[in-house]
Amino acid sequence: MTNEGKYKIQATIKADGTVARKDVIGAIFGQTEGLLGEELQLRKLLRTGRIGHVDVNLNNHKGRVKGEIILTSSLDQVSTAVIGAALETIDRIGPCKAIIRVQKIENMYSAKRDTIIDRAKMLLMEMIQAGADESKNIIDEVAAVLTLDTEVEFHGMTAGPNVKDSEGIIIVEGRNDVRNLLKFGFKNAIATMGSGIKPELIELAKKKKNVTAFLDGDRGGRLLLMEISGGLGKSLTHVATAPQSREVEHLEGKVVTKCLKQKEIANKVVSRIQANLAKEDDAAVGRGTVTLEAPDDVRGWAGMLDGLKRNQAVIVLEDGSGTAPVGAAGLEAALGEAEGATGLVFAGKVNNRIFELASGAGIASVLGKSIGEVSLQGGVQAYSVKDL
Numbered sequence: 001m002t003n004e005g006k007y008k009i010q011a012t013i014k015a016d017g018t019v020a021r022k023d024v025i026g027a028i029f030g031q032t033e034g035l036l037g038e039e040l041q042l043r044k045l046l047r048t049g050r051i052g053h054v055d056v057n058l059n060n061h062k063g064r065v066k067g068e069i070i071l072t073s074s075l076d077q078v079s080t081a082v083i084g085a086a087l088e089t090i091d092r093i094g095p096c097k098a099i100i101r102v103q104k105i106e107n108m109y110s111a112k113r114d115t116i117i118d119r120a121k122m123l124l125m126e127m128i129q130a131g132a133d134e135s136k137n138i139i140d141e142v143a144a145v146l147t148l149d150t151e152v153e154f155h156g157m158t159a160g161p162n163v164k165d166s167e168g169i170i171i172v173e174g175r176n177d178v179r180n181l182l183k184f185g186f187k188n189a190i191a192t193m194g195s196g197i198k199p200e201l202i203e204l205a206k207k208k209k210n211v212t213a214f215l216d217g218d219r220g221g222r223l224l225l226m227e228i229s230g231g232l233g234k235s236l237t238h239v240a241t242a243p244q245s246r247e248v249e250h251l252e253g254k255v256v257t258k259c260l261k262q263k264e265i266a267n268k269v270v271s272r273i274q275a276n277l278a279k280e281d282d283a284a285v286g287r288g289t290v291t292l293e294a295p296d297d298v299r300g301w302a303g304m305l306d307g308l309k310r311n312q313a314v315i316v317l318e319d320g321s322g323t324a325p326v327g328a329a330g331l332e333a334a335l336g337e338a339e340g341a342t343g344l345v346f347a348g349k350v351n352n353r354i355f356e357l358a359s360g361a362g363i364a365s366v367l368g369k370s371i372g373e374v375s376l377q378g379g380v381q382a383y384s385v386k387d388l
Contacts, residue, residue, distance in 0.1 A: 005052050005072035007080045008106045011087055013058075015065040017096030021056045024069070027093045028054055032086045040079060040086075050074050051083070061336050069100065072108070080105060150187070151178055155200035160187035168210030170240075170260075171201070173224055176249035177214070184253040186260075189214070192224070197231030205235040212263055217242040222273045229270045239269040271295050275381070294367070294383040301345050301367050302388050308347035316343030335361040343367070350382040 013024065029042050036042075045051040052072035059066050069087070073080040084102040092098055150161050158175040166188040172178060174191050181189045190201065205211045213228050213236060215221035221241065229236055240263040242248050243255065251259070275295050297320075304314045304322045313331050314322040318340040326334045328348075335341060335357055343365050344358050350368035358366050359378035371382045 005074045006108055007073045008108055009071040009084045010104050011069040011100050011102045013067050013069055013100050015093055015096045015098040019065050019093045019096055023094050024056045025054050027090050031090050157190055157193050159190035162187040163190050168208050171213045172248055180249045184256050202231055205232050211236050212238040212240055214240045216247045217244045236266045238263040239266050294387045298365055298367055298383050299388050304345040311348040314345040315341050318342055355380050
């Protein structure tokens with residue numbers, strides 16, 4: 001729908017029966033005809049462009065219809081308000097009882113003005129930041145001369161000159177990654193050199209307060225993180241990642257700084273990537289022996305299984321809370337009515353029906369007592385209690 005007109009009338013509709021969009025539009029024009037006088041006949045106003053076309057969106061669930069009506073108007077405030085009030089007099093659509101309620105009448109000019117102000121602020125900040133970045137790039141280029149050829153060897157691994165004495169280190173993949181970080185003043189990086197995690201690196205990490213793995217933004221970077229995490233264990237404190245499909249050795253100075261500022265706690269990233277790698281491995285068929293490790297948020301749902309009877313379910317909401325237990329027979333209806341559902345806890349075996357219901361409700365993760373051979377279906381990842 002285009003936002004023509006000065007005002008936009010937004011209304012909700014509920015009907016006790018199945019109705020179609022054309023039935024609603026027919027009722028709007030038919031039941032208001034003769035009600036508002038000659039000057040406000042909707043069909044005439046539509047032909048002359050004083051009102052826009054009526055946009056109706058309906059959602060049919062178990063024989064009942066809910067939806068939204070949007071109507072734009074170029075009339076004055078009073079006439080627009082009268083039309084909005086007239087919509088609320090419609091109490092029947094076809095053979096079905098109906099209720100229409102106007103939620104608000106929005107001034108489109110005010111909305112556009114607010115959009116212009118917000119966008120102008122963003123553009124202004126981009127201009128200011130671009131100017132600052134240009135100045136910083138000049139400084140970086142000049143300062144790079146001072147840091148050239150200052151790399152050192154640490155037990156066969158290329159490193160920055162401060163890797164021994166600094167309180168923290170940055171672990172990267174290769175020699176060129178270390179050199180790129182040196183260009184921008186980061187002198188505490190060390191490369192794994194692609195030959196496994198050496199014992200000397202493990203011992204060095206144990207002596208540091210902060211150990212950050214800074215990895216390429218591809219599958220190879222994620223696999224290297226699994227190797228680093230396995231070797232260093234709890235000594236690995238944080239993880240920073242290059243933007244998608246980019247390599248650390250090719251990053252600009254401002255991107256390097258941004259990535260390191262946005263580093264995350266290591267164990268959270270490792271858990272998330274382990275689950276994602278398992279999904280990728282099963283993505284083609286979603287079958288095979290399930291060896292997934294549930295991410296932290298799914299682990300937090302385990303307590304919701306307590307007290308559930310067989311095949312009962314709890315719907316997990318956006319704030320992490322769960323609904324009251326729902327039986328298998330009422331699960332479809334409960335999912336249709338739930339707002340902000342993000343997960344599902346099921347006290348039974350996750351089967352095709354559970355996958356279908358979760359997928360239809362936009363839920364990405366399901367925790368069940370057990371799962372079959374299929375662990376990924378319809379964009380839904382299933383975990384069992386043994387994966388926690």
